[in-house]
Amino acid sequence: MLKLAYSSVLAAAAVSYVSAQSFVSDPLVDKVVPYTAIPYQVDQHTADRGPQSGYNICNSTTETQDSMCQTGFMNHIDDFCLFAPPKPNTTIGDSEGEEVAWCTKKGHGSRLIPEGALYGVQVVQSPGYIQIVGFIDQTKLNIADGDYGGELDSGGQDGRGNPIGGLVYSNAFPSNNGDNSSYQQSRHWTYFIGGNTFCAKACDDTQPNAAALCEHIYDRIGCAYNAPSNAKNGTFEYCKGDDMVPVGQYVVNGVTSTWTQPAETVSITGVPYTPTPAASSQCTTFTSASLYTDLASVGVSGSPANPSATGSSGSGSGASTTKSGSSPSQTGNSNSAGTAMGLSIVSGFAGVLFSVFAFAA
Ligand SMILES: *[C@@H]1O[C@H](CO)[C@@H](O)[C@H](O)[C@H]1NC(C)=O
Ligand SMILES: *[C@@H]1O[C@H](CO)[C@@H](O)[C@H](O)[C@H]1NC(C)=O
Ligand SMILES: *[C@@H]1O[C@H](CO)[C@@H](O)[C@H](O)[C@H]1NC(C)=O
Ligand SMILES: *[C@@H]1O[C@H](CO)[C@@H](O)[C@H](O)[C@H]1NC(C)=O
Numbered sequence: 001m002l003k004l005a006y007s008s009v010l011a012a013a014a015v016s017y018v019s020a021q022s023f024v025s026d027p028l029v030d031k032v033v034p035y036t037a038i039p040y041q042v043d044q045h046t047a048d049r050g051p052q053s054g055y056n057i058c059n060s061t062t063e064t065q066d067s068m069c070q071t072g073f074m075n076h077i078d079d080f081c082l083f084a085p086p087k088p089n090t091t092i093g094d095s096e097g098e099e100v101a102w103c104t105k106k107g108h109g110s111r112l113i114p115e116g117a118l119y120g121v122q123v124v125q126s127p128g129y130i131q132i133v134g135f136i137d138q139t140k141l142n143i144a145d146g147d148y149g150g151e152l153d154s155g156g157q158d159g160r161g162n163p164i165g166g167l168v169y170s171n172a173f174p175s176n177n178g179d180n181s182s183y184q185q186s187r188h189w190t191y192f193i194g195g196n197t198f199c200a201k202a203c204d205d206t207q208p209n210a211a212a213l214c215e216h217i218y219d220r221i222g223c224a225y226n227a228p229s230n231a232k233n234g235t236f237e238y239c240k241g242d243d244m245v246p247v248g249q250y251v252v253n254g255v256t257s258t259w260t261q262p263a264e265t266v267s268i269t270g271v272p273y274t275p276t277p278a279a280s281s282q283c284t285t286f287t288s289a290s291l292y293t294d295l296a297s298v299g300v301s302g303s304p305a306n307p308s309a310t311g312s313s314g315s316g317s318g319a320s321t322t323k324s325g326s327s328p329s330q331t332g333n334s335n336s337a338g339t340a341m342g343l344s345i346v347s348g349f350a351g352v353l354f355s356v357f358a359f360a361a
Contacts, residue, residue, distance in 0.1 A: 022048065027159030028166070028187075035169055035183040038071065043165035048158060052165035053086070053098035058109025065296055069110040071167045072101040074130050074186070074202040077123040077238045078291040079105045082113065082198060083152050083163055083191060084141035092149040092194050099152060099163040102141055105294045112296040114140040118288060119196075122231035124241040124280050128213045129203040130172045131241075133223065133231040138196050140298065149194015151219035151226075154187055173204040188214035192223050199227035212246040218261050220268060221247075228275040236288050241280035 024045060033042055033056075043052040054068030062069050072081035083099035085092070092099075101110035104118075117140035124131045139145050152162040169183035176182045186202035188210045203214035218226055226247050248259045250273035259272050 022158065024159045028156070028161035029154045029159070031187070033167060033185055035185065038167065041165055042167055043160055045160060045164075049097050049160065049164060053163070054100050054165070056165060056167050058101070060109065062109040063106065063112075065111050067100060067109065067111045069101045069108070070099070070163050070165055071108070071169065072110075073103065073108055073183070074132060074168060074170045074189075074200060075172055075180070077121055077132075077236060077286065079103075080123075080132050080200070081108060081110055082136075082141060082193065082200070083166060084138075084143055084193065086142065088142045089139075089144050090142055091144050091147040092152070093147075096150065096152060096162040097156075097160075097164045099166065104292050112294055113292075114298045115292075115295040116298065117141055117295070118292065120231060120233045120235050121237075121288075121291075122229055122235065123238045124229065124278075125172060125239070126241045126243045126278065127204075128207045128209055128243040129201050130170055131199070131201045131227050131229065131244075133197070133199040133227055133229040135197055135231070135233040136193075138194065141193075143194065147194050149192065151190060151192050151216065153190040153214075153216035153219075155216040168202050170202050170204075173206070175204075175206055186214075188216075190214050190216045190226055192226060197223060199223035199229065201227050209243065209246070213243055215247050218247045220261055220264075221271060225271065225275045228277040230277050230280070235285060236291060237283045237285045239280040239283035242278040244278040 028043065031042060033039070038056045040055050040057050041052045042056050045051070052070070054070040055062070056069075056071045058067065058069035058071050066086075068086060070083075072083060074080045081101040081103035084102050085095040086098060086100045087095075101108065102113045103110045104113055106112065117137050119135035119137065121132065121134040124133075138147070138149075143149065152166070154161050154166065154168070156162045156164070168186045168189045170176075170186055171180045171183050173184045173186075175184050185205070187205050188203040189201060191200040192198060201214055203210035207213075215226075223229070228244060248261070250257055250259065252273075257272075262268060
């Protein structure tokens with residue numbers, strides 16, 4: 001987790017809190033949960049970070065703007081969900097364990113992304129994953145203005161995921177043979193949101209490289225490294241692409257090396273390579289109006305933009321976030337989501353000095 005806004009007091013509190021946490025014996029990433037057999041809550045733990053704050057069975061009853069649904073989808077450019085806070089004006093760091101699903105389409109039992117929240121979206125479908133990168137107005141998704149956010153994934157510091165019990169499904173993988181009603185679980189997924197951008201990747205677990213392509217131990221270096229893309233603000237496009245080179249791997253003079261993110265107590269003074277997006281092709285562009293016909297209207301009576309969330313018993317678990325921070329540091333191409341969340345290798349690591357603990361892989 002990355003978090004920009006913090007105090008040393010909070011950081012100190014996080015240390016003792018986190019050291020008390022243990023890694024569970026039944027991590028979320030190992031839980032095979034067919035779409036047809038989703039339990040009310042996939043996470044049954046109650047210790048440490050507390051119980052799962054929401055639920056995984058999401059249906060027409062739960063499809064409101066205060067839904068606590070924690071089952072998300074990454075299907076297509078017109079049909080995906082983001083994980084974002086249940087309550088307004090919240091940092092990702094303070095809410096990572098309890099994010100809820102906000103979807104572009106009705107039918108998932110979730111909140112709907114509000115109108116005007118999506119400025120640009122690029123979907124790349126590769127042999128190993130579906131990747132969605134976008135530009136957003138994060139305040140419409142309850143994320144505090146100016147929060148540079150951090151990583152959510154199916155791992156987490158205790159193996160319970162962030163959000164705790166968050167499940168991700170897709171109908172975009174080959175196993176579905178084009179049948180949109182059949183969903184395959186993605187157990188390996190990563191997701192960064194903050195700085196008015198997001199990047200999400202759901203890997204196809206039936207492919208050999210899922211864990212590497214959706215590696216989640218690089219939480220301090222943002223979208224630029226974790227989901228290199230050429231997404232452009234204002235553009236909505238769907239492309240085919242090659243798989244990316246796994247995060248951390250780079251080639252110099254024909255020799256492949258792996259850079260590993262240091263422990264949170266160690267500053268990152270530079271990453272020894274510059275990530276490049278994998279080749280993409282067959283891009284189709286759309287207008288947002290043609291894609292997003294179900295978005296929630298904002299400020300209209302009866303469509304609360306500021307839901308009063310219930311059931312957030314996991315609240316406070318945010319103390320577990322690492323305080324690495326990083327300025328958004330728009331190096332060069334400010335239109336690239338990669339750089340917008342790139343957490344520059346040059347100037348973005350001042351906050352890392354305050355990092356307090358190692359993120360468990
Ligand atoms: C709808 O979802 C809620 C929340 O998970 C659950 O309690 C309820 O039983 C579900 N309803 C049906 C008909 O499945
Ligand atoms: C969000 O919270 C911060 C910190 O509590 C506060 O200063 C700010 O006014 C709040 N913003 C909104 C839009 O409520
Ligand atoms: C599946 O969904 C996609 C995107 O929502 C749509 O373009 C496609 O036509 C759908 N396919 C079928 C068979 O319904
Ligand atoms: C994306 O474009 C919108 C509309 O022009 C702008 O308000 C927003 O700040 C841009 N986002 C980023 C991250 O550059």
